[in-house]
Amino acid sequence: MIIFGGSAGETLAVRVSLLTGAKLGKVKRQRFPDGEQYLKIEEDIKGQEVVFIHPLGGRPDELIMEYMLTMDAFKSASPKTISVVIPYFAYARQDARFHPGEALSFHLVAKLLEQAGASKIYTIDVHLQRVPSLKEVFKIPAINLTAVPQIAEYINRVFQPKNPIIIGPDDESEQWAKVAAAKIKTDYAVLQKTRFSSTEVKVKVKAGEGVNVKGRDAIIIDDIISTGNTIVEAANLVRKAGARKIYVGCTHPVLSLNALPLMYSNGIEGVVGTDTFAGPISFVSVAPVIAEALKKK
Numbered sequence: 001m002i003i004f005g006g007s008a009g010e011t012l013a014v015r016v017s018l019l020t021g022a023k024l025g026k027v028k029r030q031r032f033p034d035g036e037q038y039l040k041i042e043e044d045i046k047g048q049e050v051v052f053i054h055p056l057g058g059r060p061d062e063l064i065m066e067y068m069l070t071m072d073a074f075k076s077a078s079p080k081t082i083s084v085v086i087p088y089f090a091y092a093r094q095d096a097r098f099h100p101g102e103a104l105s106f107h108l109v110a111k112l113l114e115q116a117g118a119s120k121i122y123t124i125d126v127h128l129q130r131v132p133s134l135k136e137v138f139k140i141p142a143i144n145l146t147a148v149p150q151i152a153e154y155i156n157r158v159f160q161p162k163n164p165i166i167i168g169p170d171d172e173s174e175q176w177a178k179v180a181a182a183k184i185k186t187d188y189a190v191l192q193k194t195r196f197s198s199t200e201v202k203v204k205v206k207a208g209e210g211v212n213v214k215g216r217d218a219i220i221i222d223d224i225i226s227t228g229n230t231i232v233e234a235a236n237l238v239r240k241a242g243a244r245k246i247y248v249g250c251t252h253p254v255l256s257l258n259a260l261p262l263m264y265s266n267g268i269e270g271v272v273g274t275d276t277f278a279g280p281i282s283f284v285s286v287a288p289v290i291a292e293a294l295k296k297k
Contacts, residue, residue: 001294002045003098006054006066012087013053015287020294027070037066041073042167050079051294053087057254057277060090062148071116081119085278085290088252092127092226096100110137111264122293124286125223125251126278145293147274148221149284152180154284159247161217165189168260169234173222180221180249189213191234214242224252225273228259232266245269249285252277 004025005013014135016263017024026042052070056063067084082160120141123134125148127132134142156164166188168177174190181188205251218238220231225248235246253273260280263271275282 002043003051004055004070006052006063008055008063008084009087010060011278012285012290014046014049014288015285016085016294017244019287019291024293025050027272029066035068036120039066039069039073041070045077046281048079049090050074050082051085052082053085053290055088055089055276056086056090057252064090064284065254067113068116071118075117081164082117083120083122083294084113084118085122085173085294086113087124087274087286087290089123089126089141091108107137112140114140122290125290126224127172129195132166137293143288143293146176146179146291147251147276147284147289148176148179148249148285149183150284150286150289151272151274152183152221153252155219155247155249155270155272156184158272158283159217161247163212163242164219165193165216165243166211166222166240167218167234169220169222169230174208176223178222180219189254191237213238215244216242217245217247218243220246220248222248222250224254225259225263225271226248226254226256228255228257228262231263231268234265235266239267239293248272250274253279254261254283255281256281 001022002025003017003022004027019121024053026041030038032038054067077162086192091105091109108116121138122143122145124145126144134144164186166181168174168179168190177188177190220234225231231248248268248271250273254277272283274286276286
């Protein structure tokens, strides 16, 4: 097995290579004067099992083009298989046509990535809200891994919350709240979110459900933190319900606008993310999650 990292996945590729004992492949990359990308695979991969680790966060359009060029280069060198790991899957949140005339971005990007020649695709905590499974999107084997147990364990070990309760800020987050609660052996509750725009949300307790947080430390778990507004709304609600301290964990810390100072200024004690979207709170690496999945393949 030879592991390659895209330009946004080089550090992850090194870490996975060390954990698996697999060779780390080399790629030459440069830009032409007109801005076009050039790359060349500098390894003999004929008959080899290739793994390409390529997050799509931050500059997705550029990284998707890099993906297409890299896959073409791989295929020209006749590998046995090409497994692609996409820790952060760009455009996944546009998984339905909310208004007439909109592009169905998730399905389109998935089709492009699949048709480029991958044998198998791995994602990590991809946003699956209106799509029940990756099997609905890909025709090739596609596996959605999770980093939530590692996030929950990190928060529990580093912050040592008192009598913690896991909080999911919306219905979709229940899948992650349940996993986090099981990891640190506690209970969980799920809130209800109404979105009015990309930056305006309202969170409330689901009808008929009590959230017993009085005197307890709340750990809010979600897949993505973008603007931070959902997290702040959830934090304010559980604080009013009597929570002692509030911590936050997410897989993909996009942190657009002033998300991080917004959360801290609203009394959140600590925020933890992973390196699927590398940034100032990427305290948990998904490299062990990827390495374990590759060992099983």
